[in-house]
Amino acid sequence: MGTITAGGIGSGLDVTGILDQIVAAERGPAESRLNLKEAKLQAELSAFGSIRSSVNTFQASLSKLKSATFFNSTNVNVSNPEVLSATTTSIAQAGNFSVEVKSLAQASSLASIAFTDIDDVIGSGTLTFDFGTTAAGFDGTAGTYSFTKNIERSSASVEIDNSNNTISGVRDAINQADIGVLATIVDNGSGFQLLLSSDQQGADNSLEIRVEEGGTAAENIDATGLSLLAFNSSVTSFSQTQTQAGIDAELTVNGLTVFRESNTVSGVINGVTLNLLKTDVGNPLQVNISNNNINEAQENISNFVTAYNELADTLGSLTEFQGADGQNGILLGDTTTRNILQQIRREFGSVIDNGSSFNGLSSIGIKTNQDGTLTLNGGDLSAALKLDFDSVAQLFYASGNPSTNEINFISNTASTADDIYRVSVSTLATQGQLTSQASAGLLIDSSNDTFSLVVDGISTGTITLAQTTYADQNSLAQEIENKVNAASSLLSAGVSTSVVYENGAFQINSSSYGDASNVSVLTENAFLGLTSNAVSSAGTNIVGSIGGGGTFGQGRELSGSGLVLEVTSNATGNVGSVAFTQGLASKLDSLLSQFLSTTGQLTSKTDSITDQIDDISVQRRDLNDRVTDIENRFRRQFTALDILLGTLQNTSNFLDQQLASLPTIGGNN
Template sequence: MASVTSLGIGSGLNVEDIITSLMKVENRPVESLQTKAAGINAKISAFGALTSAMSSFQSAAVTLAGIGTWNAMNGSSSNSSAVSATTSTGASAGNYAVEVQALATAQSISSKSYTSATSSVGSGTLKIDIGNWNSDNTTFTANSSNKTLSVEVTAADTLTTLRDKINALGSGVNASILNDASGARLVINSRDTGTDNGFRITATDGDGTNTDNTGLSALAYDPPNATSATTLRQSGSNAQATINGLPVSSASNTLSNVVEGVTLTLGAKTTSAVSVSISADTDKIKKALTTFTEAYNSLATLLSTQTKYDADSQTAGALQGDSTAVSLQRQLRNLVGASTPASSVYQTLSSVGVTLQADGTLAVDNTKFDTALKSNMGEVRKLFTATDLTNSSRSGIGTQLRKFSDSVLSVQGALTSRTESLNQSLSRNDTETSKAEARVADVEKRLRAQYAALDTKMSSLTALNTYITNQIEAWNKA
């Protein structure tokens, strides 16, 4: 409507009030459609929240029904600083006595003392071979799988720049500078531990002599063939241990799959056996159950809130009476309260301490669940994870709930289909609202045109009436 109008001046009628009153009646279908749209939007929002809650529940059900959760193992040690244990796929329960006779070490050498880290080291070429020294360092056997590493050294190079060039090789060895009371030393270590990861350094010295202690040759390490100012600080060696009396040798202090699915990390020599125990990771199982019940309870509470009528506030949930929501609520309760022949010992969730409450949520008796795990974990596993491809009702409860959540969240599932249907209804409502608003606008335009014509006519009649009245008055005076 126009904010400023002259309608009614000619007729003397309060046209704006008349039109406003008439348009309130005409606008009722639009208001009805808008109210309907608000209801549809509320349902779409509610189903969006249900979809999110169902997705969380699906994820929790997948974990609880997953074999990986129930097959997970946990490693413990009576002396974890000496021997620690971690598990992976394939680990089996067992107990092991581990004794560590020696830790794996990396070869390490140090140069003679230089005035500072910026001291010149000579010029020429250093060649580094990776391989194995014999016990008294009189014989070196290069690994055929490793190529000789070469470092070109110029007269401008110092301990610092030589260190950087060695480290730039990226494999085999690494270098660092150690500063002590006598000056700076170049320290070179094998990157990996073990006897097969030792190294030999030979020099082609720019001063023409490759075997003395001056120039670049002072940094060589090849005891059988030349004397050198470079000193062996530690030989590369393998770790030595026994596991249940079986001798084990390893190039590293990490023993992977010596026991299948178990990684033992050696941290110190021992004087007596360390007890390592591999057992079922019940904490992981209990965490999966806790997450599952929390996700279920969130979903159940949301369904209850959205479908109930609150007598006190006289308000109904957005999904009260919605057949899809009510059906989901009923199916969930039936599944968690059902029995299954998947286990010969535990047929229901309540038999292991997971019970359905009056308000539709689940409660866990941790003591009862722990007892079931300790007494017969295999049957508890069946209750949750068993799968019967021919008859789903014979599958474990966890598997049934996982499949249920998969189905309602699928492309043609109940939640997806209902949300799509509501969006289509909203689209149709928007179209009807636009048409109704157009009809209302046409009616208002027509009314304004009619009242404008009335004003014009009434103005004309008023002017004629005034003329006649004036004429009569003039005649009477004459």
């Protein structure tokens, strides 16, 4: 059972008040010291939060300066934006193009017969979907059906059983299978039709449907049960109607006819994507691409200066000294902030080896003020960009300047050192090649006008040559090259071939180099020698060194010493060198990333402050425990004193009573 104390009853002392004063005297100085220390640490933590935010903003301003990509800017204007829109990437070049949109790509759609209700039972079995090209003009009621499978898309099946054998159940089963077919139910006013559509546009993505109901082959096409949905060459009486054929987009660009499976057309104009909106046959429109490099560069460099000045202002205000009577910055004397600013300013003074007089910030109109901020002279910058745009750009982004045009700089790593790297080649890269022994004839007719190839792993689809008698084998080789390179699949992938006739054989070469470069026969043509006897040889990768170190070769690209270079030289041995520099923006970006990393200066500093704040919480708990111990000790002492004084008071009262009862001299007692 707990003890109930009432201090001061025996002694008359205000024990509670005395204890409160003792506790306050013991707690006060220590608690004030902890409060002041925590307030200072919290202010420092907030200050470093502001610095981190400013560093992030400054780093973001570098994102459009640290890569050559962002110094290539273009504007695109379309004379009739209702017909098409256009966007550009950094590789687009200025130019004017005449574009005529003749047809839009559309997806194939099949419609079933009309049903009374969406819950009507249609039947059970397996629906198998194929994608390919359906004969032009065939709609399920007219024309002759034929279908050529798209070998790049696999067949897909959907099981229909008693759980999903209604019209709505079939719709849901197809959609849930996610096989590239979209199923919907349309109320046409007199019934409900199941509409099946390919999820991809283009002639080569039309639908063919086979049905397996588990009975005879005839039952799979008898237009009863699930076979109502059959749409293939075995069907004699079609229940499905092709309401919309799969069609490729057709357009001309400067008179060249182009076909694409989608209305988003890329690869025709380098770096430009055309979004086709509607046809306008006979009315070519103009697509104008203009250079916007200088304006874009000026804006990005100006943003860089502004962002740095904001960082410098933040650091300046936090480390400012206002004298003995002023309000000093919370981080006055802090080594971390001083180191950050010094390292950034050190990079500002660097000179880039780009072979130009525009090799430092001061040379393009950026000066350092006495307070450490930067000033940009817009006129000087504009003049420098107009005079030597590339050199100004190379001040900022990592660049490699080859000594010969047979070496192309591709990329680098963040740790690649500024240096001159010599390039040596011991083995040249080669192209994949297909050699076919052709017949001596020159007549191409309906019996020998088609074939298909696989180039660098991509199918050309069916290639159809013009039916005529060619002047010679070289003319036929040119026709093969033109038709193969016009294949939409190759155009989309940026793949092409060259074809020559030598020593009684056609040689079809991939335009790419390396072990991924190859050409093989997919569909044979004996007249052209495109059979299993045709010899297919894959390309080989380059072997060499960069800066004397080990490298990895892929195609014509050498990777080593932190560089990736393309070597187009046809010679072996020393083929040249590359002068590499990281560039100011690239260096600053790496430096700021170090500051912000989990092991960087800013993170280490804030972690240290957070640990100190956490330690103050521990010190507060220790202080509370110590003060509680002191209070309990004094309370015990005062309680003992109170009891003693109470006992003495009782004794005093007893003695007073005894003395009062004694006889007095001369008194009655």
